[in-house]
Amino acid sequence: MSDAAQPDDVTLPPVRSADLPPLADLQDVARVVSVPMRVRFRATETREVLLLRGPAGWGEFGPFPEYDDAEAAAWLAAGIEAAWTGYPAPVRDRIPVNATVPAVGADRVPEVLAGFGPVGTVKIKVAERGQSLDDDVARVAAVRTALPDADLRVDANAGWSHEAAVEALTALGPVHLQYAEQPVDGIDGLARLREALRERGVDTPIAADESVRRADDPLRVARARAADLIVVKAAPLGGVRRALAVVAAAGLPAVVSSALDTSVGIRGGVALAAALPDLPYACGLGTVALMADDVVTDSLRPVDGYLDVCDVVPDPDRLDALAASPERERWWRDRLARVYAVLAARV
Numbered sequence: 001m002s003d004a005a006q007p008d009d010v011t012l013p014p015v016r017s018a019d020l021p022p023l024a025d026l027q028d029v030a031r032v033v034s035v036p037m038r039v040r041f042r043a044t045e046t047r048e049v050l051l052l053r054g055p056a057g058w059g060e061f062g063p064f065p066e067y068d069d070a071e072a073a074a075w076l077a078a079g080i081e082a083a084w085t086g087y088p089a090p091v092r093d094r095i096p097v098n099a100t101v102p103a104v105g106a107d108r109v110p111e112v113l114a115g116f117g118p119v120g121t122v123k124i125k126v127a128e129r130g131q132s133l134d135d136d137v138a139r140v141a142a143v144r145t146a147l148p149d150a151d152l153r154v155d156a157n158a159g160w161s162h163e164a165a166v167e168a169l170t171a172l173g174p175v176h177l178q179y180a181e182q183p184v185d186g187i188d189g190l191a192r193l194r195e196a197l198r199e200r201g202v203d204t205p206i207a208a209d210e211s212v213r214r215a216d217d218p219l220r221v222a223r224a225r226a227a228d229l230i231v232v233k234a235a236p237l238g239g240v241r242r243a244l245a246v247v248a249a250a251g252l253p254a255v256v257s258s259a260l261d262t263s264v265g266i267r268g269g270v271a272l273a274a275a276l277p278d279l280p281y282a283c284g285l286g287t288v289a290l291m292a293d294d295v296v297t298d299s300l301r302p303v304d305g306y307l308d309v310c311d312v313v314p315d316p317d318r319l320d321a322l323a324a325s326p327e328r329e330r331w332w333r334d335r336l337a338r339v340y341a342v343l344a345a346r347v
């Protein structure tokens with residue numbers, strides 16, 4: 001953290017939109033879609049999002065259904081940034097991406113990997129409720145067999161206890177994981193685990209995800225030195241510019257990831273990855289490969305492990321074909337109005 005800003009000295013820009021377009025404009029251009037998944041992920045079989053077409057392009061508003069309006073406000077700020085402001089200038093024109101393997105049985109690993117094409121990095125979900133450490137070890141081993149030279153990382157989504165994480169990451173030690181993402185819950189939990197692993201000679205780097213994107217203060221991880229790197233996502237952090245500010249202030253290496261978006265949302269992650277001064281890791285932006293459909297005809301899917309930095313425009317026929325039911329459309333438009341009120345109150 002030598003020449004980077006120290007998180008103690010920094011105030012982040014708040015999540016708000018100084019030039020919020022009128023709600024009626026948002027409702028006028030909103031399209032609600034329901035996209036079927038090819039592989040079940042986060043207990044989700046279809047992914048619903050609300051898309052916005054503004055003067056600068058298309059934006060996505062897709063907070064997960066269980067998120068409350070205050071948490072969803074950051075996602076709306078990100079969608080408005082994309083559609084009304086546009087993205088900052090890129091410093092690279094293609095983004096290395098990882099394949100993402102959900103908590104499937106080891107026998108399904110080859111089929112899941114095939115959807116991503118050739119990649120040099122794979123993220124494997126572990127610690128799924130109802131599964132055992134043996135299931136995780138078998139899934140990781142199946143990926144290692146399929147791709148002997150790939151960098152492998154695991155993501156527990158805070159699903160392990162401290163003891164379970166120590167046991168699992170010790171068992172996975174011989175795999176030489178690139179890092180373990182949010183192995184346990186909470187910033188103190190990450191810091192304690194990191195310490196315990198070091199004492200046992202397990203040097204797997206620890207990445208913080210939920211402790212950045214769902215925390216009141218996304219910089220507390222860095223201040224507490226609770227992780228070796230941070231995962232950043234444009235939508236939950238309030239947009240590309242605010243996510244860039246988080247990375248600059250944190251002074252830790254950052255990996256950009258998605259929230260299971262359509263190609264419109266992935267475009268935001270690509271813009272973030274393209275604008276970061278340093279991009280030391282492949283990004284979790286290949287997830288369109290887990291969907292069975294998309295709102296564009298030319299999806300942002302990895303080719304030889306990379307995504308090109310280029311704009312995406314939804315196809316009118318795909319938008320019609322994927323239109324959500326009238327009930328779900330009403331639910332999303334009501335949510336848009338409530339979350340808009342949260343953002344407007346912060347201006």
Ligand SMILES: O=C(O)CCC(=O)c1ccccc1C(=O)O
Pocket residue numbers: 042098099100123155157209257258259260283284285287
């Ligand atoms: O990072 C990736 O490889 C893909 C994205 C991903 O894992 C994800 C997608 C939706 C919600 C949460 C997560 C997560 O990183 O925990």
Ligand SMILES: [Mg+2]
Pocket residue numbers: 155157181182209210231
């Ligand atoms: Mg994660």
